[in-house]
Amino acid sequence: MSDSRVPGFTSTGSKRPDALFGGAEPGEDASVPERMVRASGCRVWDAQGREYVDYVMALGAVALGYGHPDVNRAAEQAIAAGVVGPLPPVLEEELAEALSRRIPWLERVRFLKTGAEAVAAAVRLARVATGRERALGCGYHGWLDWCQGTEGVPAATRALYGELPFNDPDGTRQLIREAGDRLAVVVVEPVVVVEPTRQWLDVLRAETERVGAVLVFDEIKTAFRLGVGGAAERYGVRPDLVVLGKALANGFPLAAVGGRAAVMAGVSRTWISSTLATESVALAAAKATLEVMERADVCAHLHRVGTRLLHGLHRLQRQHPDVVTGVGGIAEMCFLHFAAEHLSRDVARGCAARGVLFKRTAYNFVSLAHDDATVDRTLDTLAETLGAVG
Numbered sequence: 001m002s003d004s005r006v007p008g009f010t011s012t013g014s015k016r017p018d019a020l021f022g023g024a025e026p027g028e029d030a031s032v033p034e035r036m037v038r039a040s041g042c043r044v045w046d047a048q049g050r051e052y053v054d055y056v057m058a059l060g061a062v063a064l065g066y067g068h069p070d071v072n073r074a075a076e077q078a079i080a081a082g083v084v085g086p087l088p089p090v091l092e093e094e095l096a097e098a099l100s101r102r103i104p105w106l107e108r109v110r111f112l113k114t115g116a117e118a119v120a121a122a123v124r125l126a127r128v129a130t131g132r133e134r135a136l137g138c139g140y141h142g143w144l145d146w147c148q149g150t151e152g153v154p155a156a157t158r159a160l161y162g163e164l165p166f167n168d169p170d171g172t173r174q175l176i177r178e179a180g181d182r183l184a185v186v187v188v189e190p191v192v193v194v195e196p197t198r199q200w201l202d203v204l205r206a207e208t209e210r211v212g213a214v215l216v217f218d219e220i221k222t223a224f225r226l227g228v229g230g231a232a233e234r235y236g237v238r239p240d241l242v243v244l245g246k247a248l249a250n251g252f253p254l255a256a257v258g259g260r261a262a263v264m265a266g267v268s269r270t271w272i273s274s275t276l277a278t279e280s281v282a283l284a285a286a287k288a289t290l291e292v293m294e295r296a297d298v299c300a301h302l303h304r305v306g307t308r309l310l311h312g313l314h315r316l317q318r319q320h321p322d323v324v325t326g327v328g329g330i331a332e333m334c335f336l337h338f339a340a341e342h343l344s345r346d347v348a349r350g351c352a353a354r355g356v357l358f359k360r361t362a363y364n365f366v367s368l369a370h371d372d373a374t375v376d377r378t379l380d381t382l383a384e385t386l387g388a389v390g
């Protein structure tokens with residue numbers, strides 16, 4: 001990894017070369033792509049001008065393909081109209097209306113810029129609604145203090161947060177009951193490597209209601225992918241609040257928190273606000289994204305193409321059991337489990353050398369720009385790479 005003026009090489013941790021491709025051994029050729037200059041559809045060009053087919057898809061922030069023309073056109077119109085101003089834009093209300101028309105359990109919606117901010121806002125609103133402080137979470141919810149146990153987070157903040165076990169109904173029931181009337185909120189990622197079981201979802205809904213806590217679905221990866229309305233739509237669960245981000249604006253910076261009007265009304269009793277939450281470019285991009293999502297039935301495409309990829313990955317696992325020990329995820333977001341860390345690195349590097357960016361760990365994402373032929377060529381590349389490392 002070359003020396004960088006940006007500490008840690010980049011401001012987005014999961015785009016570090018060692019995150020994507022594994023750390024290079026001393027003396028090893030480190031010719032992996034480190035920085036990019038352009039992306040279009042499902043293709044990316046690095047600083048050396050090399051072209052790749054991409055499955056990182058901006059860490060799931062892009063479901064229509066990079067630079068979708070309709071989204072770009074909407075963004076360009078918003079730029080021409082001045083981007084920001086002294087008043088909230090008409091677009092803010094229009095987008096909130098369009099989202100709640102399509103996702104009716106979003107009775108009210110507020111916008112922010114990042115996923116982490118939007119989840120933190122959901123937790124704040126739950127604390128306001130319940131007058132309680134404790135939070136349970138399951139999955140990744142961003143870098144902010146409320147859910148992190150890392151250095152720099154005050155011990156008093158850490159003490160309010162506990163991890164909930166994914167797909168473990170008994171453990172979940174027990175933790176929620178133990179927290180009881182001190183529990184403000186349960187925040188879950190509805191898919192963590194595998195799909196949620198009906199029983200776990202039922203326990204989440206019933207037990208949060210029982211103790212009077214707010215149930216939040218962190219749908220930052222799953223909304224606009226499993227369905228426009230995410231996992232709540234696919235699995236028929238109605239959380240109290242939902243957090244949206246990533247694919248919401250097809251790569252433009254926007255996130256949202258929404259849900260039951262009574263809980264969202266808490267915004268008037270606390271302070272949740274950001275200067276650029278109402279800039280128009282991302283709002284316009286999100287409105288255009290939603291229109292394409294509906295018109296092109298994007299989630300059906302992601303499921304169909306993703307299933308083709310997933311089946312292919314299972315085939316590769318059967319053909320290379322010494323290298324690949326399993327397949328994680330679902331059609332829309334998937335990855336391979338490797339027998340050893342160094343194999344995951346060799347495969348990621350081998351794929352990059354052959355013109356494919358395929359993540360070593362969770363998740364690879366398909367987009368509207370990935371078609372059957374692209375997926376088939378990628379599976380051929382993976383087969384060749386696995387043959388070479390195995």
Ligand SMILES: Cc1ncc(COP(=O)(O)O)c(C=O)c1O
Nearest residue numbers: 114115116140141142218220221
């Ligand atoms: C489920 C989930 N929640 C929250 C976040 C944080 O979003 P952001 O990185 O936009 O702050 C992420 C990001 O990967 C995520 O996947």
